[in-house]
Structures are given as structure tokens and as C-alpha cells.
Amino acid sequence: MTSHNDSALPSLNLEKPQCKRVLHSWLKIQVEKECYQQPHNGLILMQILIGILFFVLVTRLWYLQIQCGEEFSRLSRENRLRQERIFALRGRIMDRADKILADNRADFGLSLVREDCRDIPATLTQISVWSGIPVSQIWKKYQQDHFKAKSFEPILMLADISFDLLSRIESEIYAWPGLKIVVRTKRSYPQKYIFAHVLGYVAEVNEKEMAEDAALAMGDLVGKAGLELELEKQLRGQKGLYDVEVDAHTHTLDKFLKKEPRNGNEIRLALDLSLQQTALEALSGEAGCVVVMEPDSGKLRALVTSPAYDNNLFAAGISKRDWDALSTNNRFTLQDRSIQSAYPPGSVWKLVMAALFLEHGISPGESVFCPGQVKLGKQIFHCWKHGGHGAVNMENALVASCDVYFYLMAAKIGIDKIENFAKASGFGRPTGISLPHERSGLVPSRVWKRHRFGKPWVRGETYNISIGQGYTLVTPIQIAVYVSALLNGGDLLKPQLVEDGERVVMGRLPASAHTKNFVVNAMRKTASSGTARMVARKDADMGGKTGTAQVVKLKMSAGDRRLRTSEMEYAQRDHAWIATWGAKNGKTYVVIVMVEHGGGGSSVAGPVARKIYDRLFGVEKNLTVKATQAQ
């Protein structure tokens, strides 16, 4: 095998023989001397490797494509299909005359898309020129947010742009690629303070709410207080869905409507804007509340708490400073006093006690002598009138609001019957109004006292209870429901905020028609000649009962004279109540006014009630009402 065929040697054209020799040695075919034997192990190795290649790859492919194929198929679908929500408009809220109380407004914002922006520093400077916000602040916002957004996603730079600014930006925006005006919906409350407590507000959903409701997602607005919270399900509507086909850079390729959005229901309230306004103005900033209710239907025509807040602050995302101002002031601005606060009712409670006495066989004609005070053991219980009322029967006692009559009669009846009657009349439990966090108030009892203080009931406490002092606590709305029941034949109605709402009977007043008529008549007399003269009108049938609820035990000054309201600490001043009804031209209303730490019922709460009747029935001409400083 030393010789071989060399047919494949290319012909070479070399001039220099020396060079030729060198090249020849390079190109000479080297032939192995011995007979070549294939490396056996090496060949087996190659075959094994091919086998391994086949089995390993095929097994793995089988696992991926057959075993887990469906799972990966799902992942691939999810890769390319995104679901995009279509927001449903939240239902609007109107008053009974269709005046808008809660609306959705467009909020114009300015957003920046980095990818399209040629010169970011210049653009940010321009935003500062438009908005008047210092450049440094705009830069700070940009630096905070631009990590969260991909280069083609918009970053919101300005929100809530005014119309003037919007038109200016719109006319100049063409010169700034990358800037875009975006529209979002926001909740607005055009009546601000007037409906703040009733409507409540919406704000961005928190994690707890999202965990409880699968329909909610990050950034949604949900009701947090008032009707916005209570009627959330009706107002919210249902979001729609788009299936959006995207590529890896989340550029949208195609959109398919998967579910139509359904807007929230519009809700018309029974409340009356002008009446609410009158009530809020009449309270003139005092802490207090007004309830106006139609006794026959249970519909609320006004439900006002003062001081009020601007609920737009919450809808826009409240600033820390505003929140601190609202939540830490000593007037508890955020509290709805008509339903979320319970107070001692004072003499207004006598309306309940009188009905109770009648139902327990005490004759209206039975009189009691009031010497101005009554002794029980070592304790002395005063009547509000220092000199006493002399002999009083039930009607006189109500009209003049004689305390001694009620002390003695209540002692006869006993706490157990008082408790039962009060509870049956709707006290000590929520009225069922469609607002969150309604308080129950408190009807004390032997059991309650033992449980609460570990002590037995004493007689003096029954005395206190009889005039609406002591442990008794009621909410203004409970008084409204009770007075309405006196007028409507005994139905304890659920106070209805929605105009189309049904009349819901929560219970029956355990009193005969005779009893109710007696109490109503007594109220009529109190309004015409008693302590509630403040609301008396010639053009309407009126009734009322005032109350002055002591917050602390009666304080006497050194000269054995009661302190004037202005001389007392604010937190120690009496609560002023007036519970009234009025009927004119077939329309009957119940108006309850409570002024927290206001002082005397007739002098403080009375004028507020009067202004409300003026709004309801029209202002009486040429009538001089003597503002009497009777209790």
C-alpha cells in the first residue's frame, strides 16, 4: 500500500522549483503504514450516544407536549390573551325632585408615554409651565412612577385638569409627542356638605374589600360610608370585559367584546334638597341634627347632621391634612348624629312615659301635687321648675313638662314595665334605616344593670328614667319613628331614604288609639300653649314636645341658682331637643331637632324646627312669636 492513485491531486503551476518542493511536501498524502483497525470501543460509544440522544429527547418531548401539553396550551393562551375591564358607570343619586346629588364626572389628566417622547426633560419642563407646579416636583413624580410603567404605558403626570388649562394644553399638545390627555371617571357630589352624611363617599378599594368581593380589582372605587356603602351593590353595576390579543410587548393586536358592561342603577332619594339646605342652615354650624319624616309612609324628607364635611374630598382621595382635620376635631364631624349617636332624650321621653301610663291604667285625670321637688330617702329629686307646678294631671304634666308627676307615676309602674314598653316602642334597637353603623341606643333594665355594674336596680333610677335622664339613650331617628307611630295609627316604620322604597313596618306601637290620641292632643296643646310654643302656627295643625337633656348632674352655682348655658363648659352643656309634628293641606310631617350641648330645647332646638316648618308650609305673615324661655 505504498503506492496509491493520486487522481485528486490538483494540477499545480509553480515556477520556482524550491517552492514546489516545499509545497509538495505539504500536499503529499501521508499514508499510514500499518493496516488500520477501527477502534471498537469508539464505535460503540457513538452508537450509544445516538441512542441516548434519541431516548432522552423523545422522552422529554413526550413529557412536555403530551403529558403537560394542555397546561402549556393554557399558558400559551394566557400569554396572548389579556382581559381588559370595561368600567361600568356608577349609578347616579338624585333627590326627590331629580336634582343630582352624586354624579360621575370626567376627570381629565395628562399622561406621558416614554417611548413616544423625544425629549423627556423638556417635556417635563413644559408640563411644569402649563400646570404651574415646580419642575423639581414633576421630576420627582416622574422618577417615582416611571419604574412601574413599561416604556409604552402611560404615566399619569397631572390629574383633575381644569377646563381652562385643558383647552390651553389641547391647543399646544401637538408639539409634544408622548403627551396624551386621558379621561377617567370620578365621583362628584355637587351638593357637598348638604348630603355628606347621608351619601357618604367612595374611595379606592382596599385589600380587605377585594378579598371579600371577587368582582373588585385594584383601583376600583367603592362606597365607604353612607348610602354609597349601603347601596353599593345597586350603584356599582357590572364591569364588562374585553379579550385583548397582545404580543410579547403588550401591543394590542385585536379586541373582542366578551361581556357588555352594565351600568349601576340610578337611585332617587326621598330627601328634598331645599329642605336639607334649610335644615343645615338652620343648625348654623351647631353640632346637631334634623330629621324630617312623613309619618304615614316613613319617607325621610330631610336627614341632616351638622357640622358637615365635603365628601368630594374623599372621592378625590383625601389628603392627610384634610383627614386629620376631620377625624381629630372634637365635634366628630364624620359622625352622622341622627343615627350614629345616642343621647339622653330629656323631656321628649315623657311622650313615651305618658303612653305607658295610659296603657297601664293610670287615669289621665289623676293628679299629683308638685312642690318643686320630691324626696326619696336622703336624695332630693328636683322638678325643673323651682317653685313647683302645684296640682297637675297627665295633660298638664305633659304640657308644662312637670318632672315630679313623672317621678311618682313611674315609681308606681316600675322599671320592668317601662323597659318592656320602651322596647316595644322601638327603642333600644336600630330602626332599620338603610345606612351603615346605626346605633341602638339603650333602654336600661334590672338585668342590664346587674350585668353592667353588678348592682341591683334602685328606685331613684326609675325616677331618672321617667324624665329621660339616667341611663336612657335614644337616637333622633328613633324619636322620629315613635312620633310617626303616634300619628299613623301605631306602625313603627323603617325610615325610608329611597323615594320608591316600600313601606316597611318594623313593629307595632303597643298603645290603643285612645292613648295615641291623648298624647297627640297633649303635643298639640304643648305647641299652642306649652313649652313648644316656638313652633305654633295659625295656618297649620301643630304639636310638639321639647326636651333639655342634662349631660352632667344638675349644677347649682353658689347662690343656689342654675348656671346659664353660656356659663358652662361646652361638653357639660345640655342637649336641646324638640320633637314636633305639623299638618297642613293633608300633608303631615314629623320634625325632630336635636342640638348637641345646645342648651334649652325650646330656645335652641325650637327655632330650628320653626325654620323647617316655614320651608314646608311657607312663612307665616305678620305673626310675632314670643320666644319664651320656658324649659
Next chain:
Amino acid sequence: MDTRLFSYINWSLLVSMLLLFLIGAGNLYSASGTRLDSGMSFSSFYQRQLVWGICGLGCMLAVMSFDYRRLSNLAWPFFLVVLALLLLLTMTGKTIYGANRWLSLGFMSIQPSEIAKLAVILLTARILARKASSLGWKDFFTTLAIAVFPCVLIVIQPDLGTTLMILLILTGMILFHGLHGYVFKICLLFAPCAASFMWFVGMHNYQRQRILTFLNPGNDLRGTGYHILQSRIAVGSGQLWGKGFTEGTQSQLRFLPERHSDFAVAVFGEEWGFIGCLALIILFCFFLLAIFSTALQAKDRFGSLLVAGVFFYFFWQIFINIGMVIGLIPVVGIPLPFISYGGSAMVLNFTMIGMVLNVSMRRFMFFR
């Protein structure tokens, strides 16, 4: 040229190679498709691949035209030229994707590290061909020493994939040739030490990161983990029959990274499913067996070693690339022969096959 030579050509190798090339070009057509709002847009990758293929065929024919045994003489000068080019590259050269791999010749760019593989195969074949018996310690280290220079120059580019390929090819050729039993056993014991040396000294941070990510893809869902996951989703979602030609959503919607180069087979898996993949792997195995049959038939040691070198060159690329795409092996930048896009690699693949065909053609030229 002797016409009888044609009858000795390993036709099954040629045919399976051409089939792979056509499948690759077709797959590249689909992989280059991008769905936009307005419809599909195809870039010209497959056309360029076809042009490169024709260049490759030319190189293949050129390599087949002379007796392969002459290559043995060229082994040293070729090796030195490649070393020189690699050295040149460390001094000049374009930096692309953070790696300095391309040498600009003015009209085109070449990747000297690709040619280095060929040079190492040739030189190793030449050196091993002189040894009739299994390798002892001395010969073993002599052979390894050849690879040290190009490997060091390539690893500083940095291009771990090519370095790894060169070492693997060399290992394959040494094992094919045969080692003394004790050398082999001691090497096996030493392997873990070498591996830990590589991990702590030889690797860049991003390379370490890739291996860590491979072990736990959830760690890095935006980076390498994303590649691994998206590639698995692509292959897995092909299920049994695949989504159909040019219907792969993972590739068209650009979820799949590197879809015409290293991850091209993921596009194939997505569109042709398990059936298609099975066929492709069978074709690759057939292709490797065809190379193996030439190694079996070669009548001299140099030819046999040359074919073995080519065998390992293809074997490792196929195994590592597909293994990487289907999540068996960490992500390393190694393309799949004939399927992935790449000019230099395509020309080199054809050249390699040309050498195998050369050996098969001339297998009866000795005892005539």
C-alpha cells in the same frame, strides 16, 4: 476526477443533510413571521439562509474535490492562522451583545471561533492518527494542550458556548480513539474538581446566573427564566399535532426570544407538535448514523478520526441545543445545525459534511 468516486458517496448522509437544511429554511420562514395589526410580516431570514446554504454547498464541493488526506498536511498551518485571527480579534473587533466575536473583513464579518472548531478537529485527527494504541498520560496531555490556546482566546471574548463545544469535541475524539483504562478512571475522578474550578474561576457572573436560573426558572421570570419558560410553553403548547405551519402564537407574537437562532427548534415544536419533533429527531439520528457509518468504513485512522470529530461536532450541538430548548440543559448559546439561522455556522456545517463525504468517497482508494 474519477467518476467512480460518486458511486461511493454516502448518499444517505447527503440526503438527510439536505432534508434538514430544507426543513430549517422552511421553519425559518415561519419563525421570521411577526403578526402585526395589519397582518403578517415576514423578514428575509429564510432567503439569506438559502443563500448561505448555497455558499455552504460550494464549500462542501470544494472540500470533496481533493483527497482528504491532504488535510492532514494543512492541519498545522491552518491551526496557526486561526490562532493568529483569534489574537487579532482580542485586539480589534466589534463588540456585539457584550461579546467580542466578530472580525470585520470590510465586506463581511467572520467569526474566527467557528473556524477554530474545524482547526481543532483537523489537528487533533492528525495528532491522534500517529498513535496506534490507546492514549497514555503523555499523549493525553499533548492532545489537550492543542486545545488550550484557542480555548483561552475564545473564552476571553467571552464565548463559553464555543469553548465548551471545542472541549467536548476534543473529549469525544479522545474517547473515540481510546484511552488507557487508568487514565480514563483518574479523569473521571478529576471531573468534579474541574467543574468546580470552572464555576468559581472560569465563568462570568451572567453564565453562573444562567445555570442557577436553569435550576430554578421562577427566580428570574423577566430575564433568562423568561426564555426558558417561554420556550417550554412554545414546545409544550404544540401538543400532539402542533398548531400548524406559521400558526405558532408564541413565535409570531414575539413571546419566544431568539426564535430564528438558538430557539428555532421551539418554533418547530410549537407548529408541528410531538409528531413533527419525533420525525425531526429521527431524521437527526439517521443523519448521525450516516456519519457513524462513514467512520466505520474509513480505511485509515486519520479519516476515521476526522469523521468522528465531525460526528461529535454535530452530536453535541444537536443534544445541547434541543436539550436547552426543552429545558434539560442550561441556556448556552449553541445553535442547532441546519435549523438555526447563522451564516458562518451554515458554511461550516456544509464544510464538515463535505469532509465526511470525502472520506466516504475515497474509502476504496487504498487497495485498488
